[in-house]
Amino acid sequence: MTGFVDLYSENDTFLHRLDPRVKILSVLLLSLLAFVLSTLYSLVVLLAFIFLLLFLSRASLSRTWFALRFVLRFMTLIVILWPIFDSAGTPVWATLGPIKITEPAVWRGFTSAARVGCLACVWYILMFTTSQRDLVRALVRMGLRFDYGLTIAISLRFFPSFMATIYSIIDAQRARGLEFNRGGLIKRSRKYVAVLVPAVVSALRTADSLSLALQSRAYGAKARRTYLRQLKMRRSDFAALAIVTALFVVPFVAKYVFFVHI
Amino acid sequence: MIPKPSIDDERLAAFRDVDFTYEDGTEALRGITLDIWKGEHIALVGGNGSGKTTLAKHLNGLLTPTGGNVIVGEFDTCKEPVARLARTVGYVFQNPDHQLFCPTVTDEVQFGPRNFGLSDSEIAEKTDRALEIMTLDHLKAEPPMSLSLGDRRRVSIASVIATDPEMIVLDEPFTGLDAKEADELMRVVNGINREGKTIILITHDMRVVAEHSERVIVLAEGRLMLDCRTRKVFSESSLLRDSGLTPPPVSQLAHRLGEYGVSPETLTVDELAEEIARLMEGAK
Ligand SMILES: Nc1ncnc2c1ncn2[C@@H]1O[C@H](COP(=O)(O)OP(=O)(O)OP(=O)(O)O)[C@@H](O)[C@H]1O
Ligand SMILES: [Mg+2]
Numbered sequence: 001m002t003g004f005v006d007l008y009s010e011n012d013t014f015l016h017r018l019d020p021r022v023k024i025l026s027v028l029l030l031s032l033l034a035f036v037l038s039t040l041y042s043l044v045v046l047l048a049f050i051f052l053l054l055f056l057s058r059a060s061l062s063r064t065w066f067a068l069r070f071v072l073r074f075m076t077l078i079v080i081l082w083p084i085f086d087s088a089g090t091p092v093w094a095t096l097g098p099i100k101i102t103e104p105a106v107w108r109g110f111t112s113a114a115r116v117g118c119l120a121c122v123w124y125i126l127m128f129t130t131s132q133r134d135l136v137r138a139l140v141r142m143g144l145r146f147d148y149g150l151t152i153a154i155s156l157r158f159f160p161s162f163m164a165t166i167y168s169i170i171d172a173q174r175a176r177g178l179e180f181n182r183g184g185l186i187k188r189s190r191k192y193v194a195v196l197v198p199a200v201v202s203a204l205r206t207a208d209s210l211s212l213a214l215q216s217r218a219y220g221a222k223a224r225r226t227y228l229r230q231l232k233m234r235r236s237d238f239a240a241l242a243i244v245t246a247l248f249v250v251p252f253v254a255k256y257v258f259f260v261h262i
Numbered sequence: 263m264i265p266k267p268s269i270d271d272e273r274l275a276a277f278r279d280v281d282f283t284y285e286d287g288t289e290a291l292r293g294i295t296l297d298i299w300k301g302e303h304i305a306l307v308g309g310n311g312s313g314k315t316t317l318a319k320h321l322n323g324l325l326t327p328t329g330g331n332v333i334v335g336e337f338d339t340c341k342e343p344v345a346r347l348a349r350t351v352g353y354v355f356q357n358p359d360h361q362l363f364c365p366t367v368t369d370e371v372q373f374g375p376r377n378f379g380l381s382d383s384e385i386a387e388k389t390d391r392a393l394e395i396m397t398l399d400h401l402k403a404e405p406p407m408s409l410s411l412g413d414r415r416r417v418s419i420a421s422v423i424a425t426d427p428e429m430i431v432l433d434e435p436f437t438g439l440d441a442k443e444a445d446e447l448m449r450v451v452n453g454i455n456r457e458g459k460t461i462i463l464i465t466h467d468m469r470v471v472a473e474h475s476e477r478v479i480v481l482a483e484g485r486l487m488l489d490c491r492t493r494k495v496f497s498e499s500s501l502l503r504d505s506g507l508t509p510p511p512v513s514q515l516a517h518r519l520g521e522y523g524v525s526p527e528t529l530t531v532d533e534l535a536e537e538i539a540r541l542m543e544g545a546k
Contacts, residue, residue, distance in 0.1 A: 177377030197363035
């Protein structure tokens with residue numbers, strides 16, 4: 001159940017050790033790059049580079065597959081549907097009634113799918129090489145207000161236990177003879193009230209005791225916050241940031257300054 | 263080691279070589295074989311994570327074995343829907359807040375009988391009885407969510423009693439109750455047991471086990487460590503300790519006094535007092 005929300009897997013590779021701020025910036029830059037690039041070839045090269053990173057960070061095959069199989073399905077859908085709705089360009093490959101399948105549209109379908117693949121993989125790398133605590137810490141150091149950071153951290157932390165509560169509630173109601181898979185749509189959705197109400201009540205009770213716990217540790221007291229763990233950029237962090245920046249800037253300049261079709 | 267039933271006993275549940283592995287690979291039950299007879303008062307004990315809840319959830323089909331068989335009544339739990347098994351086995355969950363959702367206590371208690379499609383008069387009769395047994399009459403019209411934890415737990419138990427099951431599983435029902443509330447709860451549970459209902463009590467409280475249960479099932483790491491009469495269990499203190507359990511003070515004391523002639527099978531304060539009085543009489 002935890003694997004569902006927390007993709008992080010502990011390991012010791014250079015990607016795991018990288019400063020989380022560098023990782024967040026790099027992922028943003030690479031995501032932008034995926035939009036700058038507009039040909040299938042360049043996107044495939046980017047995808048290959050990202051796969052190399054995946055390989056270097058020793059992603060387990062089964063977990064990666066588990067996390068990304070939905071993306072693959074989505075990509076397949078794009079490849080199939082794109083040419084059906086986009087009929088611009090020639091040559092026309094086939095005509096089925098009002099639908100015209102053209103060669104450039106088919107390539108555009110593949111290009112968009114590759115872009116989605118790039119985006120999903122980069123963000124996946126970030127999520128599974130960075131613990132949630134580090135992510136939040138980085139966001140706070142990058143200027144996010146501390147309370148918002150804490151809110152995000154708490155939400156992430158309690159999500160798995162909230163899911164466990166939901167499953168337990170479903171079990172509790174089934175044990176009282178409630179059958180979720182019987183009856184029509186309306187009848188069925190009414191049955192979920194029996195899950196929703198206890199779930200909300202439990203969440204509120206948790207929130208209530210949590211706020212007490214926070215207050216009793218002087219959260220919100222007026223003082224300058226200090227941090228136990230400091231983030232410090234090392235040489236390797238700067239190097240990584242430089243490489244990724246170059247990776248972004250070179251194609252960007254090539255495209256918008258020298259009008260290279262890339 | 264399994265207690266012998268008398269001739270007219272009826273078997274309610276049978277576990278045969280049951281294994282259960284959760285989806286993430288946790289082996290929660292290994293090779294469990296046991297029988298549960300009508301009218302028994304059983305304590306299911308073991309350390310944290312020993313598999314008590316997992317075993318109990320097999321009784322109403324919320325979980326089905328990944329190896330072996332579980333028979334409840336005449337049904338194989340793999341083949342029957344939970345809603346059918348729930349008529350035989352009522353289950354009181356550890357946290358009452360995971361089930362309460364109705365606007366009033368009465369609605370809450372009626373929820374189960376309604377799901378089982380009983381007639382209105384039957385529903386009314388069973389609900390009234392359940393409310394009476396749990397002494398909830400004065401709270402009938404209250405919203406259950408706003409009651410105290412002790413009362414919320416009583417509502418959750420009433421809502422199970424109202425379905426009139428043959429067997430009632432109580433998963434750690436004393437969490438958050440004070441000693442008086444716990445004793446009161448046990449008094450009600452024993453009353454239900456005397457009516458011929460089977461009780462399965464999951465608890466860490468060995469004093470309650472010693473005083474009320476007649477049979478104890480001890481689990482450790484998903485295995486059945488002990489399954490016998492309560493008197494026997496607490497005299498096997500080394501096995502108990504291996505399972506992460508401590509006998510109640512009375513049996514510990516009885517054990518220590520063994521060399522003076524106190525029976526190591528003494529379970530309650532009353533029994534111990536009697537034993538000691540007997541010995542002192544003899545010494546005079
Ligand atoms: N939904 C689940 N998914 C995976 N593993 C689980 C799940 N529920 C329980 N387990 C694991 O199965 C084992 C047995 O758990 P179970 O809840 O049956 O123990 P228990 O004896 O009831 O413990 P406790 O006294 O803490 O209630 C434990 O190792 C637990 O971590
Ligand atoms: Mg449990």
